[in-house]
Amino acid sequence: MSTITDVAREAGVSVATVSRALRGLDRVSPRTRERVLKVANELDYVASPTATSLASGRTQVVGVVAPFLTRWFFATLVSAIEKTLRQHDHHVLLFDLEDDTYDQRLPLSQNMLWKRVDGVITLNLPMTQDELDLVDRLGLPLVAIGTPVADRPNVRIDEAQAMRTATEHLVSLGHERIAYIGAVPSNKAHIRTPQARLDAFREVMQSHGLAEHKQWILGSDWSADSASADTHTLLASDDRPTAIAAASDEMAIGAMAAARAQGLHIPEDLSVIGIDDHALSNVLGLTTVRQDVAAQGRQAAEILLRSLGVATDGGDETEVVVPTELVIRASTAPPTAL
Amino acid sequence: MSTITDVAREAGVSVATVSRALRGLDRVSPRTRERVLKVANELDYVASPTATSLASGRTQVVGVVAPFLTRWFFATLVSAIEKTLRQHDHHVLLFDLEDDTYDQRLPLSQNMLWKRVDGVITLNLPMTQDELDLVDRLGLPLVAIGTPVADRPNVRIDEAQAMRTATEHLVSLGHERIAYIGAVPSNKAHIRTPQARLDAFREVMQSHGLAEHKQWILGSDWSADSASADTHTLLASDDRPTAIAAASDEMAIGAMAAARAQGLHIPEDLSVIGIDDHALSNVLGLTTVRQDVAAQGRQAAEILLRSLGVATDGGDETEVVVPTELVIRASTAPPTAL
DNA sequence: CTGAAAGCGCTTACAG
DNA sequence: CTGAAAGCGCTTACAG
Numbered sequence: 001m002s003t004i005t006d007v008a009r010e011a012g013v014s015v016a017t018v019s020r021a022l023r024g025l026d027r028v029s030p031r032t033r034e035r036v037l038k039v040a041n042e043l044d045y046v047a048s049p050t051a052t053s054l055a056s057g058r059t060q061v062v063g064v065v066a067p068f069l070t071r072w073f074f075a076t077l078v079s080a081i082e083k084t085l086r087q088h089d090h091h092v093l094l095f096d097l098e099d100d101t102y103d104q105r106l107p108l109s110q111n112m113l114w115k116r117v118d119g120v121i122t123l124n125l126p127m128t129q130d131e132l133d134l135v136d137r138l139g140l141p142l143v144a145i146g147t148p149v150a151d152r153p154n155v156r157i158d159e160a161q162a163m164r165t166a167t168e169h170l171v172s173l174g175h176e177r178i179a180y181i182g183a184v185p186s187n188k189a190h191i192r193t194p195q196a197r198l199d200a201f202r203e204v205m206q207s208h209g210l211a212e213h214k215q216w217i218l219g220s221d222w223s224a225d226s227a228s229a230d231t232h233t234l235l236a237s238d239d240r241p242t243a244i245a246a247a248s249d250e251m252a253i254g255a256m257a258a259a260r261a262q263g264l265h266i267p268e269d270l271s272v273i274g275i276d277d278h279a280l281s282n283v284l285g286l287t288t289v290r291q292d293v294a295a296q297g298r299q300a301a302e303i304l305l306r307s308l309g310v311a312t313d314g315g316d317e318t319e320v321v322v323p324t325e326l327v328i329r330a331s332t333a334p335p336t337a338l
Numbered sequence: 339m340s341t342i343t344d345v346a347r348e349a350g351v352s353v354a355t356v357s358r359a360l361r362g363l364d365r366v367s368p369r370t371r372e373r374v375l376k377v378a379n380e381l382d383y384v385a386s387p388t389a390t391s392l393a394s395g396r397t398q399v400v401g402v403v404a405p406f407l408t409r410w411f412f413a414t415l416v417s418a419i420e421k422t423l424r425q426h427d428h429h430v431l432l433f434d435l436e437d438d439t440y441d442q443r444l445p446l447s448q449n450m451l452w453k454r455v456d457g458v459i460t461l462n463l464p465m466t467q468d469e470l471d472l473v474d475r476l477g478l479p480l481v482a483i484g485t486p487v488a489d490r491p492n493v494r495i496d497e498a499q500a501m502r503t504a505t506e507h508l509v510s511l512g513h514e515r516i517a518y519i520g521a522v523p524s525n526k527a528h529i530r531t532p533q534a535r536l537d538a539f540r541e542v543m544q545s546h547g548l549a550e551h552k553q554w555i556l557g558s559d560w561s562a563d564s565a566s567a568d569t570h571t572l573l574a575s576d577d578r579p580t581a582i583a584a585a586s587d588e589m590a591i592g593a594m595a596a597a598r599a600q601g602l603h604i605p606e607d608l609s610v611i612g613i614d615d616h617a618l619s620n621v622l623g624l625t626t627v628r629q630d631v632a633a634q635g636r637q638a639a640e641i642l643l644r645s646l647g648v649a650t651d652g653g654d655e656t657e658v659v660v661p662t663e664l665v666i667r668a669s670t671a672p673p674t675a676l
Numbered sequence: 677c678t679g680a681a682a683g684c685g686c687t688t689a690c691a692g
Numbered sequence: 693c694t695g696a697a698a699g700c701g702c703t704t705a706c707a708g
Contacts, residue, residue, distance in 0.1 A: 001452065001475075001476070003700095003701060003702085004701065005701080005702095013678075013679085014679045014680075015679090015701085015702080015703095016678075016679060016680080016681095016703080016704080017678055019702070019703060019704090020677095020678090020703095023703090026677095027678080028677070028678085029677055029678090032677080032678085044448065046448050046449055046452045047701080047702070048392070048452070048453040048700085048701055048702070049452070049453055049454050049702095050388060050391040050392045050397065050453045050700085050702090051392050051453075051684090051700070051701035051702035051703090052701080052702055052703075053388040053684090053702090054386070054388045054389050054392050054683095054684045054685065054686085054700090054701080054702070054703090055683080055684055055701075055702040055703040055704080056684085056703055057684075057703095059388065068417070069413050069416055069417040070410070070414050070417050070617065071413075072408070072413075074413070075407050075408050075409075075410075075412070075413035076408050078432065079406070079407040079408050079434050079436070082407070082432055082433070082434045083434060083436075086433075089449075091432075091433075091454070092431070093399070093429055093430070093431055093432075094402075094416070094420055094429075094430050094431075094432045095420070095424075095429075096416075096417050098417070098421075110382065110384050111384055111427075112429075114339065114384045114386070114387075115387055115388045115389075115685090116387050116388075116429070137339075138339070224617070224618050224621045225620060225621055227621075228621045250618070253618060253621065253622070254621045257621045257622050257623065258621075261623065261668075279408065279562070280588070280591060280618065282563060283562045283563055283565075283566045283591065283592045283595045284595050285595065285599065330599075341684095341685060341686085342685065342686060343685075343686095351694075351695085352695045352696075353686080353687095353695090354687080354688080354695060354696080354697095355695075357687060357688090358687095358693095358694090361687090365693055365694080366693070366694085367693055367694090370693080370694085385685080385686070386684085386685055386686070387686095388684085389685035389687090389700090390685080390686055390687075391686090391700090392685080392686070392687090392699095392701065392702085393686040393688080393699080393700055394686080394687055394688090394700085395687095395700075453701090677708105678707100678708085679706105679707090679708090680707090680708105681704100681705100681707105682703105682704090682705090682706100683702105683703085683704085683705105684701105684702085684703085684704105685700105686699105686700085687698105687699085687700085688697100688698090688699085688700105689698090689699105690695105690697090690698100691694100691696090691697105692693105692695090692696105
């Protein structure tokens with residue numbers, strides 16, 4: 001592979017001129033630029049990113065940090081971010097902080113970031129003060145998707161609004177006996193989403209004067225398997241709800257499956273609603289509150305690019321709330337008892 | 339942040355010695371090494387990866403190239419690869435080559451790889467000759483997961499065996515009228531998985547003297563939505579199968595949903611089997627042929643690390659076939675008509 | 677508009 | 693065992 005020196009020699013100019021010409025800086029005569037471009041092209045020249053980084057201090061790489069990767073929500077975000085960044089010649093260095101034991105994630109370290117990335121995008125990741133200090137010390141701009149990180153730019157949905165919409169939908173159908181799946185895991189009390197959604201559920205129930213049954217607030221761990229197991233227990237009781245509001249579609253899918261396995265019909269015997277509009281929700285007929293996950297990834301990437309001085313259209317908002325939308329499908333209906 | 343010069347000054351040695359001491363090379367006296375380590379630690383010193391790369395020619399970064407990211411299979415691979423690489427101080431630079439129009443992916447370019455990665459892992463990605471030439475020209479080792487790439491090391495399941503297992507399971511239950519979902523998309527004839535699975539299905543059908551109905555071989559596009567739509571059409575006919583073999587769990591889930599939407603009961607009226615053991619398959623009671631996707635990611639990463647001279651345990655195989663396993667759940671049973 | 681030179685922060689022979 | 697020096701391949705003032 002050829003270097004900038006090869007191009008300079010071949011074009012009969014200095015490497016400084018090649019550098020300027022190729023990067024489109026001014027102060028290069030059109031004729032010179034043209035010649036340099038031609039030679040560079042002939043030689044298949046691509047600047048060594050490693051040398052460019054050392055000299056310029058920029059890597060054109062963004063660290064994307066996720067607590068998991070295998071869930072639909074995160075994979076969709078990463079995909080959208082990668083595409084947006086690539087359009088502006090930036091790349092994503094991926095960090096999956098999931099611990100093998102699932103109960104504690106790996107911390108962000110100087111090793112991962114220092115001189116390696118120009119900025120960081122966090123995906124629903126509460127950061128410790130140490131991590132925040134690190135990012136600051138390294139001078140890295142940061143954009144948080146979902147869970148906010150201090151006062152950094154943030155892209156998210158209105159969590160409370162989403163769950164209010166879901167709950168109101170059930171109430172408007174006539175449900176009064178509503179269970180909730182997706183309470184706050186005790187080891188994840190620092191994540192904001194679960195708490196916000198649960199609070200919103202309670203708020204709507206209260207506002208309609210509906211009783212909250214303690215044993216109808218299920219923890220689950222935000223997986224379909226766990227939601228299914230919890231729902232089995234819930235429905236085994238004589239005193240059962242007519243509807244379930246799940247804090248995510250994956251949990252809602254688990255709940256539906258458990259109900260069916262017990263011989264119940266959906267929505268006749270039990271209504272189920274989720275939040276997300278997961279890739280499989282349409283096919284499974286799940287009523288849900290849709291959030292545009294890819295849009296959140298795109299917007300976060302754009303905000304970060306802007307803070308890196310890379311031109312992108314759009315304003316300079318630093319706080320984006322992506323709208324959600326009720327999508328009614330076959331899993332919700334008025335309670336049969338009515 | 340401090341540089342190697344700071345450490346050298348503080349420790350009273352040359353930068354060359356610091357470099358050697360920190361990288362654990364021999365020819366450094368224990369006392370000197372200790373002092374250097376201590377100072378480096380005090381100064382929070384981390385070598386600039388960008389400078390290290392320029393000097394050494396290695397980036398400690400591996401390019402992971404996927405045709406999509408949002409499907410469970412790919413996200414699971416990426417997650418496993420990332421963790422394995424990180425254990426050996428390597429990072430993943432992610433490329434999602436999915437085109438916005440879905441019918442043609444972006445090509446790998448010199449820009450993405452040159453001096454940016456030490457090696458490449460492809461995820462079910464058939465490479466063009468141009469791309470292969472590029473990788474060779476750049477001298478990058480490559481490991482292919484799933485779809486093989488020329489004679490490069492390859493990690494996969496036995497596609498034919500997996501579909502044979504699935505089909506044999508249906509036949510052993512007494513099914514004779516079996517449909518197939520997941521034929522080869524015309525625009526993806528170069529991907530090997532669909533063809534291998536379809537061939538295996540046909541082989542088993544023939545070996546049992548069972549007739550293949552042309553209209554029972556459904557194309558779908560490997561998405562649940564498409565499989566659902568195709569199944570709707572299939573089941574609307576009077577002449578319908580008693581079982582469906584789907585080439586992936588996501589399609590099987592779509593098929594089950596469509597059957598239920600038409601009032602059919604699973605498995606009484608229709609048996610459905612998939613391949614994968616998708617994260618939601620357990621909860622949905624889908625019988626499937628399980629493949630250990632994370633293990634494939636781990637092994638591919640290890641093979642690549644070895645070819646980079648990074649010590650990992652394990653042999654030096656270059657061709658790994660990960661075993662699959664029939665997992666019988668509630669979606670398959672003998673045909674009722676029998 | 678263009679070039680010579682310093683500098684980015686490491687690694688790697690080469691001497692000693 | 694240790695250091696001085698060259699080199700990796702760019703970018704960036706600084707002159708002219």
